[in-house]
Amino acid sequence: MYTQALDSAGAAEPQGDVEEAARLERFQARIDRDEKIEPKDWMPEDYRQALIRQIAQHAHSEVVGMLPEGNWITRAPSLRRKVVLIAKVQDEGGHGMYLYSAAETLGVSRAALIEQLLAGRAKYSSIFNYPTLTWADIGAIGWLVDGAAIMNQIPLCRCSYGPYARAMVRICKEESFHQRQGYELMLTLVRGSAAQRTMAQEALNRWWWPSLMMFGPSDAHSVHTAQSLRWKIKRFSNDELRQKFIDVTVPQAQYLGLTVPDPQLCWDEPAQHFRAGPIDWSEFQAVLAGDGPCNRERLAARREAHEAGRWVREAAAAYAEKHRTARPRPAAEEGGT
Amino acid sequence: MSAAIAPERPHATAEERFEYTLRLADTSLVAGQRLAEWLGHGPALEEDLALGNIALDLIGQARLLLALAGRIEGRGRDEDALAFWRDAGQFRNVSLAEQPNGDFGQTIVRQCLLDAWQLETYASLAGSLEAELADIAKKAVKECRYHWRYSSGWLVRLGDGTEESHRRVGAAVQDLWRFTDELLTPDALDARMTECGIAPPAAAIRERWERRVAGVLAEAKLPQPARSHYPWHGKRGVHTEALGHLLATLQHLPRTYPGVSW
Numbered sequence: 001m002y003t004q005a006l007d008s009a010g011a012a013e014p015q016g017d018v019e020e021a022a023r024l025e026r027f028q029a030r031i032d033r034d035e036k037i038e039p040k041d042w043m044p045e046d047y048r049q050a051l052i053r054q055i056a057q058h059a060h061s062e063v064v065g066m067l068p069e070g071n072w073i074t075r076a077p078s079l080r081r082k083v084v085l086i087a088k089v090q091d092e093g094g095h096g097m098y099l100y101s102a103a104e105t106l107g108v109s110r111a112a113l114i115e116q117l118l119a120g121r122a123k124y125s126s127i128f129n130y131p132t133l134t135w136a137d138i139g140a141i142g143w144l145v146d147g148a149a150i151m152n153q154i155p156l157c158r159c160s161y162g163p164y165a166r167a168m169v170r171i172c173k174e175e176s177f178h179q180r181q182g183y184e185l186m187l188t189l190v191r192g193s194a195a196q197r198t199m200a201q202e203a204l205n206r207w208w209w210p211s212l213m214m215f216g217p218s219d220a221h222s223v224h225t226a227q228s229l230r231w232k233i234k235r236f237s238n239d240e241l242r243q244k245f246i247d248v249t250v251p252q253a254q255y256l257g258l259t260v261p262d263p264q265l266c267w268d269e270p271a272q273h274f275r276a277g278p279i280d281w282s283e284f285q286a287v288l289a290g291d292g293p294c295n296r297e298r299l300a301a302r303r304e305a306h307e308a309g310r311w312v313r314e315a316a317a318a319y320a321e322k323h324r325t326a327r328p329r330p331a332a333e334e335g336g337t
Numbered sequence: 338m339s340a341a342i343a344p345e346r347p348h349a350t351a352e353e354r355f356e357y358t359l360r361l362a363d364t365s366l367v368a369g370q371r372l373a374e375w376l377g378h379g380p381a382l383e384e385d386l387a388l389g390n391i392a393l394d395l396i397g398q399a400r401l402l403l404a405l406a407g408r409i410e411g412r413g414r415d416e417d418a419l420a421f422w423r424d425a426g427q428f429r430n431v432s433l434a435e436q437p438n439g440d441f442g443q444t445i446v447r448q449c450l451l452d453a454w455q456l457e458t459y460a461s462l463a464g465s466l467e468a469e470l471a472d473i474a475k476k477a478v479k480e481c482r483y484h485w486r487y488s489s490g491w492l493v494r495l496g497d498g499t500e501e502s503h504r505r506v507g508a509a510v511q512d513l514w515r516f517t518d519e520l521l522t523p524d525a526l527d528a529r530m531t532e533c534g535i536a537p538p539a540a541a542i543r544e545r546w547e548r549r550v551a552g553v554l555a556e557a558k559l560p561q562p563a564r565s566h567y568p569w570h571g572k573r574g575v576h577t578e579a580l581g582h583l584l585a586t587l588q589h590l591p592r593t594y595p596g597v598s599w
Contacts, residue, residue, distance in 0.1 A: 070378075073373045080400075195597075312442070314498070318498045
């Protein structure tokens, strides 16, 4: 995963400086020609900051996103499910790594970004502040959360910033596998016992609305969408992506024989879209503000891992320093005979 | 002139082969389950990924070995029946594998001692007369080589890192050393498997393990503890308290909802 619709900083109007205005114009012209912007190219400071914020939030989301699913690794109900889940959580850690690297090309270090996260100054996708209460939540996350993430992320493969776009190509391939395994897990549950079907329905009830909120505030309230669209950091508006997700996902729920927990959901024949009922944005705002069901636990877990690992990182640095000038350590005997 | 007739090797019973295969399978499963607990909580993202990789390898080995054990037993038990429906007393892993993760240093020491044993054991088992076991061992030995490189590399860095890391990892070696004798001392079943050409001779494994581990401890500037004589018998089903808790977590879902597919 996992971008939530992320808004860029407000763009400053170009100053009166003529040369600056000309540079901005040339930059926008490159974007308009669909050229990729690369790390050494000139870019407006607001563009750089908007990207750093978006990529960092995305990276943090991957890393925090390891926690709710990691919660079920030790309890996976078969060995096959266990290895698939370990591999998936591992992929998320890997996505975090590529994304931190992409952010580093913009001149900010991974360590600094992690400090911001741990200090509570950086955001991550609020979906990970919801708990995984049953095994079916693992299916629902793959199906819905990764499904929503793919909707958000496929357009990012064409994002104007080269390193981010390239990272997204690889990430999207893996997300697509995650989404399929989540749906397959749900399918197994609905074809199982009554207790398993109940588990699957309850998971859909828990994850449906938070998944819709992953696309971010509605366009009417998203003040920065226009600039992000102009810079091609973003390719579609929040509401367009959300609608696309609803249109794809409702028939999938129907195929599973599950009920989408929205009494107002209906098919709009002339428009050829499913129309969802209103989203409770007060819940979204509360979770975003730190009052979701697991905000405290998620951040505490990250802080604890960071603190508990400090002596290990210090030891690795001390060892590297001691042996910096020395010959590289001969690999420990590896033969195996 | 009559040709010399080699004395025929004895044949192990299915029950003996089943028990021996479980020792290998359960050791990988339990160690993999332990490592999987780290995911999302490691000291750096790179370590989360590496520990996850090793867990995947170990659980992968366990799946192949449990399936083989099930075929040898011939009572229709598959990998999941064996993993989820045996109690602690029926698990045959060595006691070292089930020891709790503790801090990263304790995990590294546990893995290092175990990796050296698995690496030497699988390297020798690649020549086992039990053909399916030999095939699994040929694949496993490549994985174990990487596991050893990872854990021994970290043991050296922690041992020769800071004062704190040296102290922590030294304490972990002292603490876990008592479980190593079980790896290296053959019991009647191990001896029987060697006699039947299935398992490698224990004395050879001990020698190679000791050389390998002594080399790394020296490089890590850590003293080697004295040999401990308390006889741990995890491989005969007599475990430490830690295994029951590990299995309670591992097995709870299939046991709460018996008879369904996942």
